[in-house]
Amino acid sequence: MSDEVKIIEKKEIPSGAIMLYGFPDVGLVGVIAASHLISEFKGLGEVAYMDSKLLPPLIVLHEGLPHSPIRIFGNHNVLLAVSETAISADTIYPIMNALIDWGKSKDVKVMISLSGIPIQDRQNVQELKVFAAASTPEMLKMVKEKGTEIMNEGYMVGPQAIMLQQCAKTGLPAITLLAQCFPNYPDPEAAAEVLKELEKITALKVDVSKLLDKGEEIRLRARDVMRRTQQEMSKMKKTQEYDIPLYVS
Amino acid sequence: MSTRRRRSIFEIISEYYDSLEEMAEQIEETLFERPSWNQKACTIEPLRDVTVTPKEVIVTVDLPYTEENTVQVKPLSKNTIEISAEMRRKIRFDDFGITHYKGEFQKFHCQTRIPVPVFMEKMEVQFKRGILEIHLPRKHEHTISME
Numbered sequence: 001m002s003d004e005v006k007i008i009e010k011k012e013i014p015s016g017a018i019m020l021y022g023f024p025d026v027g028l029v030g031v032i033a034a035s036h037l038i039s040e041f042k043g044l045g046e047v048a049y050m051d052s053k054l055l056p057p058l059i060v061l062h063e064g065l066p067h068s069p070i071r072i073f074g075n076h077n078v079l080l081a082v083s084e085t086a087i088s089a090d091t092i093y094p095i096m097n098a099l100i101d102w103g104k105s106k107d108v109k110v111m112i113s114l115s116g117i118p119i120q121d122r123q124n125v126q127e128l129k130v131f132a133a134a135s136t137p138e139m140l141k142m143v144k145e146k147g148t149e150i151m152n153e154g155y156m157v158g159p160q161a162i163m164l165q166q167c168a169k170t171g172l173p174a175i176t177l178l179a180q181c182f183p184n185y186p187d188p189e190a191a192a193e194v195l196k197e198l199e200k201i202t203a204l205k206v207d208v209s210k211l212l213d214k215g216e217e218i219r220l221r222a223r224d225v226m227r228r229t230q231q232e233m234s235k236m237k238k239t240q241e242y243d244i245p246l247y248v249s
Numbered sequence: 250m251s252t253r254r255r256r257s258i259f260e261i262i263s264e265y266y267d268s269l270e271e272m273a274e275q276i277e278e279t280l281f282e283r284p285s286w287n288q289k290a291c292t293i294e295p296l297r298d299v300t301v302t303p304k305e306v307i308v309t310v311d312l313p314y315t316e317e318n319t320v321q322v323k324p325l326s327k328n329t330i331e332i333s334a335e336m337r338r339k340i341r342f343d344d345f346g347i348t349h350y351k352g353e354f355q356k357f358h359c360q361t362r363i364p365v366p367v368f369m370e371k372m373e374v375q376f377k378r379g380i381l382e383i384h385l386p387r388k389h390e391h392t393i394s395m396e
Contacts, residue, residue, distance in 0.1 A: 123309070123380040184298045185311040185380070216313035216379065221345055223296055223311075224285055 005052040005098035007072070013047055018202055019079040019103045021113035023159040024086045024229040026238065027181030028222050029116035030160075032191035033198075034082040036211045038073055047074040050098070054091040060084050070095070078204065079108065086229040087159060089236035096162040104172060110139070111167055111174040112202070113160040114194045117151070118183035118241060128180040128190055130197040135167035135174035143175055146200050151178060155240045158233070175201065183238075184230055186222035188215040288350070292358035293340070295332070299361065301387075306367050308383040312357055314338065317376040322383055324369040325360065332381065333358045366390050 022034025038044050050070035059066040069085040081099050103111055117131060131151035134140040144150060156164070160176040167174035177197050181190035192208035199206055211218075285294045296311040312320065312334050319335035334357045341353045367385035375382045 123377050123382065182311075185296050219311060219313040219379070220293075220340065223293075226296055227285065 004054055005050065005094050007048050007098060007102040008051050009048045011045070011047045011074075013074065013079070013106050014076050015107040017074065017077050017079045017106065017108055018204070019081065019106075019108040019111045020198075021099070021111065021159065021163060022080065022082045023113070023115070024083055024225060024232075025115050025158050025160065026118045026183050026233070026241075027116040027179075027185065027187030027190050028226055028229065029179050029181050029187060029190045029194055030114040031082065031084075031225065032186060032188050032211070032218055032222065033114045033195050034080055036191065036195065036208070037078075037080060037206065038082070040206060040210070041075060041078065043075045044073045044078065044080065045075075046071050047079070048072040048102075050095070052095070052098075054094055056085060056088075058085060072099075079103065079106070084225070086225070086232040088232055092159055092162050092236075096159055097166060100163065100166050100170075100172070104170070109173070110202075111163060111172060112198065113163050113174075113176045114191075114198065115158070115160045115176060115178050116181035116187065116190050116194070117178040118238075119180045122180070122182045122187070125180065128193045130177055130179045130193050132178070132197070132201075133164060133176045135164050135172060139173045139175055143201060148177075148197055148201065153245055155243055155245060157236055157238050157240050177201075184226065186219045186226050188212065188218045286352075286354060287358075288352040290356075290358065291352065291354050292333075292356045293354045294359045295334075295357045297332075297359060297361055299364065301365055303387070305387055306363050306365060306385045308332075308361055308363070308381075308385070310357075310359070310381040310383075311379065312376075312381050313379050314340070315357065315379060320374070320376055320381055322372065322374055322381075324372070327366070327369065328363045329360055330363065330369075330372075330383065331358075331360050332383075334381070 022030035024031050049068035051068060055069060058069060060069050070083045073080045087095060119125060129149060132143045132148045133151045134143055164174055164176050177194050179190040179194040181187040188211055192211050195206045195208050198204060298309045300307045310332055314336040315334045316337060321333045323331045325331050336355050339353045339355045342350045363385060366388040368388050371386045373384040
């Protein structure tokens with residue numbers, strides 16, 4: 001792990017767990033999904049946090065006590081890395097590398113990032129699709145066999161892109177799940193879809209009914225994180241995900 | 250003797266667009282650096298998005314907790330619109346666990362600048378699942394004919 005990013009462990013970390021990522025991105029799909037997992041899974045408590053001067057100079061107060069904006073929650077079989085603040089483009093690499101190295105040191109079975117893929121005219125789409133991409137051909141095959149649609153061609157920008165790239169480089173099994181979503185508005189429905197797909201792939205049972213019931217409240221509550229995320233996304237040229245790639249064979 | 254390379258028109262245009270983009274980003278950041286709520290007016294600023302297509306400008310606004318019949322869209326000038334909507338219930342800071350601010354909000358309010366000339370009088374408005382969609386046909390004031 002690099003010196004500029006440290007993961008401080010607060011509790012004993014189980015080995016062989018599934019490591020999930022919920023980071024601010026389009027529709028805040030990953031953060032909303034992660035937040036729902038924390039409230040639904042009993043015993044998913046904070047087990048580690050990130051300490052780094054690369055993070056913005058902020059703490060998150062919960063019940064009067066300071067917390068790092070990037071924390072890892074866990075129980076006996078799940079580790080969940082969540083960020084409560086938008087990550088700037090120039091710090092994504094060291095932050096993701098540190099998390100991946102840490103997960104590797106805990107022998108995680110698979111890394112799965114929960115995120116979104118923006119679509120135009122989202123308000124007129126009732127049934128949202130979820131796409132997947134994987135770090136290895138074996139993982140891609142497994143995901144296909146579970147019935148998840150594959151994102152065959154295209155660009156991916158943001159933390160989930162770096163996670164997939166780094167895991168592919170080191171041969172770590174990893175999947176990115178991307179639910180169709182609003183680019184610039186918090187999208188609890190997309191978060192529910194990505195969790196349903198996670199259940200298909202990992203057999204982690206998640207009841208999304210409360211998430212859907214609280215949809216409007218989440219949209220209101222998540223406005224400020226969404227605004228900050230929009231700023232960072234524009235700096236990292238997130239709209240490139242709409243681009244048609246040119247493959248030279 | 251040093252020679253100065255003449256820049257092509259494409260390079261000049263590209264640099265001009267880059268500097269415009271940079272300027273727009275700076276303005277956007279300055280605008281963002283304020284609370285998204287107004288305690289005095291009891292209003293919350295909604296998230297919004299502006300898209301320019303060849304035929305129209307589409308403004309969307311995220312308005313959770315809102316009933317369609319309370320949504321109002323008013324042109325303030327030839328390039329600015331004002332959007333307001335009542336929420337179904339009052340939202341207090343306490344509802345989000347915030348105790349260091351006091352105040353309650355029951356209204357969304359914002360003003361949005363339209364980046365290109367439009368026919369304000371031909372505005373069309375739709376409200377679907379908490380998202381307001383405003384369509385403004387574009388006014389093409391200057392056209393260059395190709396000979």
